[in-house]
Amino acid sequence: MYEFAKVDYPYVKKDNGCRLVWTDPHDNDKEKVIYLTQDDLSHLHTVLSQKSTGRVTLEDNAGSIIVNESESSFNIKGDKPLTVKTSVLAEKFLKFIEDHDKVIIKCTEYVPSQKIGEVDVKNKLLSAILTSETKEDKLDTDLFHVMATRRSTRKFAEKQIEDWKIDRVLAAADTAPTAGNFQGFEVFYVKDEKVKEMLVKAANNQPYVNAPLVLVFCKNPSRVKLNFPPETLAKFAIQDATIACAYSQLAASALGLSSIWIGMIDEQKVMDAIGTNLRPSSILCIGYPVQKRNPRPRRNLKDLIHVI
Numbered sequence: 001m002y003e004f005a006k007v008d009y010p011y012v013k014k015d016n017g018c019r020l021v022w023t024d025p026h027d028n029d030k031e032k033v034i035y036l037t038q039d040d041l042s043h044l045h046t047v048l049s050q051k052s053t054g055r056v057t058l059e060d061n062a063g064s065i066i067v068n069e070s071e072s073s074f075n076i077k078g079d080k081p082l083t084v085k086t087s088v089l090a091e092k093f094l095k096f097i098e099d100h101d102k103v104i105i106k107c108t109e110y111v112p113s114q115k116i117g118e119v120d121v122k123n124k125l126l127s128a129i130l131t132s133e134t135k136e137d138k139l140d141t142d143l144f145h146v147m148a149t150r151r152s153t154r155k156f157a158e159k160q161i162e163d164w165k166i167d168r169v170l171a172a173a174d175t176a177p178t179a180g181n182f183q184g185f186e187v188f189y190v191k192d193e194k195v196k197e198m199l200v201k202a203a204n205n206q207p208y209v210n211a212p213l214v215l216v217f218c219k220n221p222s223r224v225k226l227n228f229p230p231e232t233l234a235k236f237a238i239q240d241a242t243i244a245c246a247y248s249q250l251a252a253s254a255l256g257l258s259s260i261w262i263g264m265i266d267e268q269k270v271m272d273a274i275g276t277n278l279r280p281s282s283i284l285c286i287g288y289p290v291q292k293r294n295p296r297p298r299r300n301l302k303d304l305i306h307v308i
């Protein structure tokens with residue numbers, strides 16, 4: 001028997017809907033989630049805020065919600081109804097809406113500077129971005145030279161980054177290998193100055209987080225559709241997000257840009273700042289360096305490598 005637990009954000013807040021979660025009190029791992037779209041949410045809000053009763057038909061006829069005076073039931077096609085006391089639902093739902101309105105961030109769709117025809121053809125946009133002709137003299141196409149010369153930067157010049165370079169840095173993340181190729185990560189490309197300031201605070205007040213290009217890499221284990229325990233999927237997602245960030249970092253160097261990887265973050269503050277329910281793994285801050293510096297020393301390769 002599932003008990004109503006909470007109203008929560010959808011995984012990506014741009015959806016502007018919510019998740020209603022029921023849990024099994026005898027088994028922490030078991031839960032049932034009903035996803036409400038923005039329209040569903042606003043219909044339910046109308047009923048509950050007016051303290052009335054009624055029926056909400058979910059978008060695409062996925063099911064319905066019946067709000068009665070004492071109990072409400074959520075009827076999703078092909079599943080047993082989930083119930084909750086109407087007073088409990090109203091309290092949690094209205095509180096969610098109140099908080100939600102305070103923090104809502106509208107993500108918009110990423111529009112690359114490349115204009116190409118049918119972008120829905122798999123990888124066409126990605127290939128176009130990665131292989132487009134460029135007059136740029138600073139483009140370093142020798143991977144090993146990029147590796148040998150990369151150096152982190154904490155002082156960025158005011159100079160704007162060209163759109164095509166941003167496209168490439170983002171596209172590089174999309175080329176990273178991921179567990180089962182499920183791409184268990186998301187990239188938040190932060191343009192909003194206020195959000196950048198919030199990220200500075202979320203990163204222990206490291207001021208250079210407010211960089212010309214700020215990318216937040218988040219884990220999204222729910223994308224990893226492999227039949228393994230949740231801990232394994234979580235491990236895959238952090239590895240996916242980390243490799244993608246490293247790919248973008250190397251791409252930035254190849255483009256004559258510099259970056260700083262930020263791992264010292266308060267995860268919840270980052271999530272609040274960018275408006276997601278997904279846990280961040282790192283922030284990558286990119287720009288033109290004020291000064292180009294030599295790479296930092298590393299361990300002797302002989303000490304690092306252990307031959308077995």
Ligand SMILES: Cc1cc2nc3c(=O)[nH]c(=O)nc-3n(C[C@H](O)[C@H](O)[C@H](O)COP(=O)(O)O)c2cc1C
Nearest residue numbers: 150151152153154206260261262263264265295296
């Ligand atoms: C997992 C990880 C976390 C890091 N976190 C921070 C950070 O929070 N703040 C910062 O200034 N640098 C951070 N860095 C950058 C490292 O300090 C930097 O990469 C290291 O000193 C080596 O310098 P290099 O990148 O120039 O080779 C982080 C790097 C990694 C890989």
